[in-house]
Amino acid sequence: MVTLKDIAERAGVSVSLVSGVINDSPYVRMTEATKQKVLDIIEESGYVPNHSARSLKFSRTDVLAVIIPNISDPIFAGLLAGVYAGAEKHGYVVLLGDARELVSGSKLLERIMGHGQVDGTLIRHSATLSNDVISQLAKRRAPVVLMDVSETEDLPWVGLDERKGTARAARHLLSLGHQRIGFLGGEREYPGTQRRIEGVRRELGNAGLSLDEKDIWFGHQEPLEGYATMQRLLASGDLPTGLIVNNVTTATGVLAAAADAGVRVPDDLSLVAYLDYPAAALVRPAITAIDQPLFEVGYHSVELFERIRRGDQCESYTIQSPAPRLIKRNTTRRIGPTLVRRQTG
């Protein structure tokens, strides 16, 4: 490994001079000739400064730990893209971890808890993550920012207006004449789920309708869980005509369960999923969904982190723009007098 000292020797100058050349230090001055000579030698030797040494000196690693509930769920693709863009902009590199691996004794946990190992941590909270871990992290010196989470006092966050998002979904179904609208998916304990339900409830309330407790079906996010939750709903034999699914990932499973049970979407049941991703356009029927600016959440989370890190005055915030947008595809249709409510179960 070629070091500063090697370069200095080859150039016949001191290490401080070489360091000065590399960092354009105002303290170190030299003639243009020696500067060029040093630069040439650096170039030809392929010298790259040792990062650990710089980290030690500056107490910064330029790495950002990012924890999401499930690395492979495409629902987080947009969020991650935003994080990566922000990280690149601010000179960070991303240590990506799965919340399910953040267990006691794991290298990952050790790393993000340690000193001088990462500059900070961005977390997309979820039921898989223990509050214990979060509060431990909050005590560390390295800043923690919560992504896609809002209205928490304990830690800084960048979130979405979830109520507005699901309200948009409900408005769409209402405009198609649906009167009995259900909500499926999401964990009961997760605050985001509650806010999403509130959005639906509020919109239905504005229309003089209400969201019946029996039309709320909690469940986990994975497609297979969506399948199972939908099976429970179907088994009840008492279906709403419109269904808002907590998450587009869940919706894939919901659609499969409906198809397997012979419930036709959108003829028998209209469905709109909260949150969108490109693959939703390729399921058949293509999923009507609410698009929210997840990229922005990721990007701004890095921004917020950076401000906290520099000690700037700053506050948590909700990304309001662009507003939740309805992506009309093929899982909803106007309810008509001819719609025959199909009973299953």
Next chain:
Amino acid sequence: MVTLKDIAERAGVSVSLVSGVINDSPYVRMTEATKQKVLDIIEESGYVPNHSARSLKFSRTDVLAVIIPNISDPIFAGLLAGVYAGAEKHGYVVLLGDARELVSGSKLLERIMGHGQVDGTLIRHSATLSNDVISQLAKRRAPVVLMDVSETEDLPWVGLDERKGTARAARHLLSLGHQRIGFLGGEREYPGTQRRIEGVRRELGNAGLSLDEKDIWFGHQEPLEGYATMQRLLASGDLPTGLIVNNVTTATGVLAAAADAGVRVPDDLSLVAYLDYPAAALVRPAITAIDQPLFEVGYHSVELFERIRRGDQCESYTIQSPAPRLIKRNTTRRIGPTLVRRQTG
């Protein structure tokens, strides 16, 4: 930040003693009482060794860079799970990067090219990654291992038997009576694509049939690209009865295109996708696919990396076990005399 020195002062001993306690150093001996005292103080102060300092001392960072073509493509989920498992086992943490971000000037590239920034790099090769980057990396001291890539001389790799995999797919279609079998997806220049085609060709050859050049449709991997490639095939108006799709991600798009064109799968066309992932079971029709041990590829890539790093004697290898396995779902059916070849275009 609490350092070794702080602990030493509080305990009234030297830093070397504290270091010795932490590392169970055989050089440093002490009474059980002082050892316990130091341990207590470490515990109560929440001391964690500074990682940058250790990195500098040992010239190892315990971070492994992992580059895949597309972070959000669920096709890589199994591979990543294997990598994460291997990383955890060997005490590494994963710096995950997208090949599309590995462009000149990016922090990510700088990081994996630099000295002492990562202990090594695992790469899943693809057309998006320039050979220039790869060969630059190969010159670095930190080892590079290619994942899911085989038969390359330049760099160590852990791969799959791709020929055997697609041959298995072809055998399935042959057993259902299909005689004209096509291949769709994959980049022409990517060596893996060629091996996959060879597998089909060989199996058809054994059955006295052949793979016609006009039944090979190259294309990119993303679902939308699969959609477009399938549209081209459909527009030709001359369809095979069986189709092997290079990749299950691509297959999602292929199915959507078929559905949109009124081509029924499996009634009009049988389809089997190479490589499997859980979500393939939730598309309707559920995709029949070839399961390959991608988790093992990821896991063994870390193992191979570790051996190289320790200077052990080692060779690239193909994961042969478990063998490619057919996951029968609903996109294939027996061809019969009643099958009416539908012409489109």
Next chain:
DNA sequence: CTGAAAGCGCTTACAG
């Protein structure tokens, strides 16, 4: 205009 020295936090031979 340039170099020697101290120090970031740690570990490891070596003295005592």
Next chain:
DNA sequence: CTGAAAGCGCTTACAG
């Protein structure tokens, strides 16, 4: 049984 010193590769005041 325990401590002082050197050194990992770098940067930054401070001397000359």
